[in-house]
Amino acid sequence: MPELPEVETIKRGLAPFIKGKKILEVEMLRPKLIKGMSPSIFAKKVKGDTILGIERRAKYLLVPLKSGNTLIFHLGMTGALLKSVHKKPLSKTGEEAQKYIRISGNVILDFSDLRLFGKIWLVPSKKVLEQKEIKKLGVEPFSKAFTLDWFTKELAKRKTKIKLLIMDQAFVVGVGNIYANEVLYRAGIHPARPANKITPKEAKKLHHEIIDVLSDAIKHGGSSVDNYVDAEGGEGTYGKLHKVYDRKGEPCTKCRGVVQKISLGQRGTYFCPKCQK
């Protein structure tokens, strides 16, 4: 599922391709997932506009348009934003049934979402940061604001389980279930540890691994779990490097332990009981 590395990979794949392209058509097979306005108004407003670029904020993709509006995409669990080369018609059955929206012209963008957890908004660019979903977002892990000092102090203030905290998008953005598991494994911290029980030394390791795991995953084009594909429809290779995620019962790569699975916050949580305390 798309977490920061996957969304970043899509952004990088689309960036050189869509800038300056004009939107000539909007086709919608799943109009209900347009948020904040009726699908027909959405289509009317988007048609004829020109794409200025693409940015990422947390797991959201922001596509500013020349008119002063911005398209906001969230890929949910199984969303994909694909650039198409061939303009074959969308059909409501078969392989393309899941294609939700197509924005086409000098570029064809297919937003495909199997489980329909994805969302699309069109908002005035000036109001993007006021959009409630965007406004509540926490710190970007690759930004200067994500300092060790700040991170350590925040951990000391909270008693929630550390895995839930690093997945909290109001705290630090971009870390979803896969990377939370991997980050904690590398940091040697048990996912259920209360945040305020984590020592400054461990906090330093954790802070480092958040950045490091996400960076590594981006280098590998993300993890192709749950049908994730990049803008070209290609798979990411980081999934092969997962040390604990979806490895229940398999041997730990560092010790003789066996990867365990528990549930935290109703999410599958994988860890090595010997390496992670």
Next chain:
DNA sequence: AATTTAGCCTGCGCGC
């Protein structure tokens, strides 16, 4: 106020 839970969706894997 902080933290937890339910619900949104659909396909697949597991157990019987």
Next chain:
DNA sequence: TGCGCGCAGGCTAAAT
């Protein structure tokens, strides 16, 4: 073999 239940989970809204 076939079927149905439960899981997968990002995020919001509702509940505690």
